[in-house]
Amino acid sequence: MRAAVVAVGDELLDGRVTDTNSSMLAGKLSQLGVEVVLAQVIGDSLDAVVRGIRDAVELADVVLVTGGIGPTADDRTREALAVLTGRVLVEDAASWAAIRAIFDSRGLEVPESNRQQALCPEGATVLVNHTGTAPGFCVDIDDVRVFVMPGVPSEARRMFDDEVAPQLDVGSTSHTETLCFGGVSESLLGGMLQRYLSEGGAVRVGITSSWGLLRVTARADTKRALDDVISEIRSAGKRWFVGTGYRELEDLVAERAIASATTLAVAESLTAGLATARLGRVAGISSVLLEGVVTYSNASKTSRLGVSEQTLSEHGAVSEQCAREMAEGLARTSDAGLAASATGIAGPSGGSDAKPVGLVWLATTLDGTTETRERRYGPVGRDIIRNRAASDLLLMMLQRLLP
Amino acid sequence: MRAAVVAVGDELLDGRVTDTNSSMLAGKLSQLGVEVVLAQVIGDSLDAVVRGIRDAVELADVVLVTGGIGPTADDRTREALAVLTGRVLVEDAASWAAIRAIFDSRGLEVPESNRQQALCPEGATVLVNHTGTAPGFCVDIDDVRVFVMPGVPSEARRMFDDEVAPQLDVGSTSHTETLCFGGVSESLLGGMLQRYLSEGGAVRVGITSSWGLLRVTARADTKRALDDVISEIRSAGKRWFVGTGYRELEDLVAERAIASATTLAVAESLTAGLATARLGRVAGISSVLLEGVVTYSNASKTSRLGVSEQTLSEHGAVSEQCAREMAEGLARTSDAGLAASATGIAGPSGGSDAKPVGLVWLATTLDGTTETRERRYGPVGRDIIRNRAASDLLLMMLQRLLP
Numbered sequence: 001m002r003a004a005v006v007a008v009g010d011e012l013l014d015g016r017v018t019d020t021n022s023s024m025l026a027g028k029l030s031q032l033g034v035e036v037v038l039a040q041v042i043g044d045s046l047d048a049v050v051r052g053i054r055d056a057v058e059l060a061d062v063v064l065v066t067g068g069i070g071p072t073a074d075d076r077t078r079e080a081l082a083v084l085t086g087r088v089l090v091e092d093a094a095s096w097a098a099i100r101a102i103f104d105s106r107g108l109e110v111p112e113s114n115r116q117q118a119l120c121p122e123g124a125t126v127l128v129n130h131t132g133t134a135p136g137f138c139v140d141i142d143d144v145r146v147f148v149m150p151g152v153p154s155e156a157r158r159m160f161d162d163e164v165a166p167q168l169d170v171g172s173t174s175h176t177e178t179l180c181f182g183g184v185s186e187s188l189l190g191g192m193l194q195r196y197l198s199e200g201g202a203v204r205v206g207i208t209s210s211w212g213l214l215r216v217t218a219r220a221d222t223k224r225a226l227d228d229v230i231s232e233i234r235s236a237g238k239r240w241f242v243g244t245g246y247r248e249l250e251d252l253v254a255e256r257a258i259a260s261a262t263t264l265a266v267a268e269s270l271t272a273g274l275a276t277a278r279l280g281r282v283a284g285i286s287s288v289l290l291e292g293v294v295t296y297s298n299a300s301k302t303s304r305l306g307v308s309e310q311t312l313s314e315h316g317a318v319s320e321q322c323a324r325e326m327a328e329g330l331a332r333t334s335d336a337g338l339a340a341s342a343t344g345i346a347g348p349s350g351g352s353d354a355k356p357v358g359l360v361w362l363a364t365t366l367d368g369t370t371e372t373r374e375r376r377y378g379p380v381g382r383d384i385i386r387n388r389a390a391s392d393l394l395l396m397m398l399q400r401l402l403p
Numbered sequence: 404m405r406a407a408v409v410a411v412g413d414e415l416l417d418g419r420v421t422d423t424n425s426s427m428l429a430g431k432l433s434q435l436g437v438e439v440v441l442a443q444v445i446g447d448s449l450d451a452v453v454r455g456i457r458d459a460v461e462l463a464d465v466v467l468v469t470g471g472i473g474p475t476a477d478d479r480t481r482e483a484l485a486v487l488t489g490r491v492l493v494e495d496a497a498s499w500a501a502i503r504a505i506f507d508s509r510g511l512e513v514p515e516s517n518r519q520q521a522l523c524p525e526g527a528t529v530l531v532n533h534t535g536t537a538p539g540f541c542v543d544i545d546d547v548r549v550f551v552m553p554g555v556p557s558e559a560r561r562m563f564d565d566e567v568a569p570q571l572d573v574g575s576t577s578h579t580e581t582l583c584f585g586g587v588s589e590s591l592l593g594g595m596l597q598r599y600l601s602e603g604g605a606v607r608v609g610i611t612s613s614w615g616l617l618r619v620t621a622r623a624d625t626k627r628a629l630d631d632v633i634s635e636i637r638s639a640g641k642r643w644f645v646g647t648g649y650r651e652l653e654d655l656v657a658e659r660a661i662a663s664a665t666t667l668a669v670a671e672s673l674t675a676g677l678a679t680a681r682l683g684r685v686a687g688i689s690s691v692l693l694e695g696v697v698t699y700s701n702a703s704k705t706s707r708l709g710v711s712e713q714t715l716s717e718h719g720a721v722s723e724q725c726a727r728e729m730a731e732g733l734a735r736t737s738d739a740g741l742a743a744s745a746t747g748i749a750g751p752s753g754g755s756d757a758k759p760v761g762l763v764w765l766a767t768t769l770d771g772t773t774e775t776r777e778r779r780y781g782p783v784g785r786d787i788i789r790n791r792a793a794s795d796l797l798l799m800m801l802q803r804l805l806p
Contacts (some may be wrong), residue, residue: 009611012429013433013437014429014430017426022422022444023420023421026416027417036417037416039444040426070589071589071590072597073600105781106781111590113597152738208418260556270683271716272679272695273679273695276672280673280789281789283749289700290482292675293707294669294694296688297689297694314408365736386684
């Protein structure tokens, strides 16, 4: 099955917003074994949307469109689908009721403009939006099924998982499994798995990386072939293996902490809560996550965690010694089983020759034993430095929790 | 001038890598006053590259291609341009010398496969690569100039700035400005701006929403026309206006805090650091952000912020009283000028009839005065509840900082 992805919105074409829906959908489709042959970003004008979807329909068996179904006059995707299918737009009674219910629950009058969100081409199937007001829909153009979803990434993601993926006929007799690895580069692990990655035919293996984690997904026609390749991959990457399933680092940390009844606390400086917030994503984390402390100022490091003023003046806030005292002070004040800390220079200014932008110190304290780790990411940008530091901190926590 | 952007690479179509070149180039083009009408991501096959560039040439006056000019067999962009221009590929002597010099300087033998990077269609102009081995080039197809650049983002960025931008004849630039609004729904504001949003005419207006902020961008051919529409939009949305420019909520909070020399601290429960981490995104925030506290457990709320055990037992952790005590306790312990707090039920479990999933209490303390705000988002999913709560907390902070 071949898919094309179309993202609609002027804001995606003038640099204001980076389209993340297309790569999110491409990744999910790829996981399902669907080949993505085209991703297009087009503007809000009716002509552009019609042309973009028509081009996609010519190349693919299924087309996924995001964006252009909001309540305002510059949302033209519905009209475009009416043009392309040659059908009129009709109001879906259930969608209109659902939109009204959302506004009712917030004690608000529903604006008349939201009523257009209940429109879809006659004969279309409505896709329920569990997280926002705009329902999606799907229609067929010739033999190609076109799914239309909201542009808001969280809504598109949820709608794909709940409403679109189950409808895709991927001919899935194939078996699939994912292994997660941490602390290894994609090129190194990829090199070791070269023969699986290049192989066509009965077993297909792909690697994806996201903050701090490499995921190797194998797909095979038989359970037996899958088990064989998975056990070979697992033994090849044994040193870096951290878990199974298509997961995020924070899911694995939570799983291990809950299984071992280890309570958690996190002290962050440059990451300012990124690592703690990622743990907070996991439902049920409240059974193990006690607290986090974002000690941005030096005074906060001292008052909240007891970092000594001598350490700050002699070694500075970005030092192994400070990271260590942050983690140990947090273990003491929070009473958590595993306490972790990160301090570093996110930039763009504040670096020096001895301590360049991108220098980060991490520490973890478990059962009275502290480990530290230095990272030097280089001047790769504030966002990337902060996200890598948070990921490496979560990875360090996970490694300490592994049996 | 109308531009189209084409990114080439299988890895961009299966979720392994997110294409960031297109939005980077779109942003730069937009700043130069060039309208981007299409961004396409296509796979590595020769057919796909030929078709993708041909489609782009039909729609635009200038086409920017990134990727597919590496040294391996799956890099087909050069061949595609040879097909499209009907010219043979020839070796550029200067490029080949430059590639050899790079390897020499690293003390390495140059692999024969890198020699293909010196090829370009006969008559093309070479674009020097100051940061990698692959030179770019530009050729004309009919009246459309096509620039071909490397896929590595840092190389593409540098080549655009140094080699491509100076060659673009941007002619008449359009004028553009963005206003930010908070605390109003897209449908309500969009309704008020209905007549501007309709397509066509000399002025084009679009609305985008991202966590907690609506941004209205106007574009016009003359400065005068732009000023007129911007002042009308600003007065229509006066109640909700929070700032100018294409910004995020955290940028506006940081700007106002720095301008008014107000220090900041944030106490978070359900959001677990999301709001603090967003503030941490802003370069220079360390001059005003003192600290954050993620008081996930009840014990932490008491020990870190002095929330009374009576409040927790009588009103619960998700209550107006608890939010108030969190903010006031944080103002006291952090000594920040503005202290903010969020507590709520992110779900999926833990809700009751009286306190359903999605219930959130926010509080801010400024100069000894505390304000509280209740939000009921409904059971829209853990991620969305947490992100909305963080956004609403940042908005509340911004509103207290506005003059």
